[in-house]
Amino acid sequence: MQTCKSCIKEIEVGATKCSYCQAYQLWYKNPQHYSLIFMLPFLVFMFWNTGLFYKKYxxxxxxxxxxxxxxxxxxxxxxxxxxxxxxxxxxxxxxxxxxxxxxxxxxxxxxxxxxxxxxxxxxxxxxxxxxxxxxxxxxxxxxxxxxxxxxxxxxx
Ligand SMILES: [Zn+2]
Structure with missing residues (x-):
């Protein structure tokens, strides 16, 4: 058994979602965070575009x-x-x-x-x-x- 990260009740090992409070146990399993995963390549590109990766002094x-x-x-x-x-x-x-x-x-x-x-x-x-x-x-x-x-x- 493991405990829910949100309500601390005991839940099944490997459960992605708490059966009591519905809290997602892994941030990347939460559909609300999916947009962040899709944003990541864009954020990397934006940072690359600033020139900080290859700035020459x-x-x-x-x-x-x-x-x-x-x-x-x-x-x-x-x-x-x-x-x-x-x-x-x-x-x-x-x-x-x-x-x-x-x-x-x-x-x-x-x-x-x-x-x-x-x-x-x-x-x-x-x-x-x-x-x-x-x-x-x-x-x-x-x-x-x-x-x-x-x-x-x-x-x-
Ligand atoms: Zn819970």
Whole structure:
């Protein structure tokens, strides 16, 4: 004998339903819960669709990016420069939504760091892409280093 989970009276072993209070002894035998079972694949799909299963974080891939400075252009009539970096993506993923920092140096000495982002910039898997950034005029600066702070990756 076993006892009913609801009224604690003794019922037959293996009974799915209590003969006294009609309570179902196993939640999945209760027709009121059938809809949950049918919902399950849908809920799994919804969760999969959020991207949480395969989210890629830039921090895990940052060593697979290399940067070289292509050119520096002075903007006439402005105290700013346009610096173009060639960014090489050695990962098998496409990245976008870049957040970066430009570190301005004078012969290796840190002068300033400028943070910015460019959500339109995209880099394809295993390829290079040019990134042109505008940096304010900083007296004595003769080197500018790109440091990517963050990138987002699509699902595929
Ligand atoms: Zn019962």
């Amino acid at each position: 830039f921090i895990d891939f940052e060593n697979e990016f290399t940067y070289t400075q292509e050119k520096v252009i002075e903007i006439k009539g402005s105290n700013a420069k346009l610096i173009t970096f060639n960014v090489k993506n050695n990962t098998n993923h496409k990245w976008n939504h870049i957040s970066y920092e430009i570190v301005s140096n004078h012969n290796g000495e840190l002068l300033a760091a400028t943070a910015d982002s460019n959500y339109a910039w995209v880099i394809q898997p295993n390829s290079a892409s040019l990134l042109t950034v505008k940096v304010p005029f900083i007296p004595n600066a003769n080197e500018w280093h790109l440091k990517i702070k963050d990138l987002k990756s699509d699902r595929y």
